[in-house]
Amino acid sequence: MLLVDNQRDDLLALEAVLSTLNQTLVRASSGDEALEALNNDGFALVLLATQMPGMDGYETAARIKRNSRTREIPIIFVSAPYEMDPHGTFRGYAAGAVDHVPRPYDPWVLRAKATVFIDLHQTNVQLRKQAELLRTGDTTGLLAQLSSLLSDAETQARDLTAQLQAQASSTKAKAAAARLEHAVRDLRQMLEHALELREEPGAPPAPASLHSPRRRDL
Structure with missing residues (x-):
């Protein structure tokens, strides 16, 4: 996870809460440092302060989303309550944030939200590895495993959407849920494309359970 805040004490507080998740935590004290860190490593989640000197959190988020390597x-956003008035909230979602945590935050809530995104990221990484194996080698039984992993991702996506809807207005939740739904559908399309390749002449048929009946809308 990447933790971005110009206030050292706030970074230390985030690190103390999230250290129990056994994830690698990287600090950045500015938007520029955050973008540099993102170019050098892969992250499951960015926790980003909204107010920073120079490049603020909104601009940093917008740049992250414009970069094809980091937009997913x-x-x-981590912010003071007064920073998340309707205008600030709209700016946050428009910049690409999926949620926000106000200070002072509840450590249990912060860890729970972070865990959802970490689990989803790990599932996505596994799915992409399996999809690559489908393109490059003998994959007996791999389609079933890939479909199972995708089903887990769909479940996690629904759980996350429910959390967003419980903690924000319907308009805010829809903005975040739409991005999440798009990502999961992309993964489902990867699987269905693999199934099409599998069913080309001469290829053994894929199990019927892997086809569209498993697909569920978020």
């Missing part, structure tokens, strides 16, 4: 990384 979820962003949670």
Whole structure:
């Protein structure tokens, strides 16, 4: 996870809460440092302060989302309550954030939200590895495993959407849920494309359970 804040004490507080998740935590004290870190490593989640000197959190988030290498990384804004008035909230979602955590935050809530995105990221990584294996080698039984992993991702996506809807207005939740739904559908399309390749002449048929009946809308 990437933790971005110009206030050292706030970074230390985030690190103390999230250290129990056994994830690698990287600090950045500015938007520029955050963008540099993102270019050098892969992250499951960015926790980003909204107010920073120079490049603020909104601009940093917008740049993350404009970069094809980083645009799929979820962003949670961390801010003072007064920074998340209707205008600030709209700016946050427009910049690409999926959620926000107000200070002072509840450590249990922060860890729960971070865990959802970490689990989803790990599932996505596994799915992409399996899809690559489908393109490059003998994959007996791999389609079933890939479909199972995707089903887990769809479940996690629904759980996350429910959390967003419970903690924000319907308009805010829809903005975040739409991005999440798009990502999961992309993964489902990868699987269905693999199935089409599998069913070309001469290829053994894929199990019927892998086809569209498993597909469920979020």
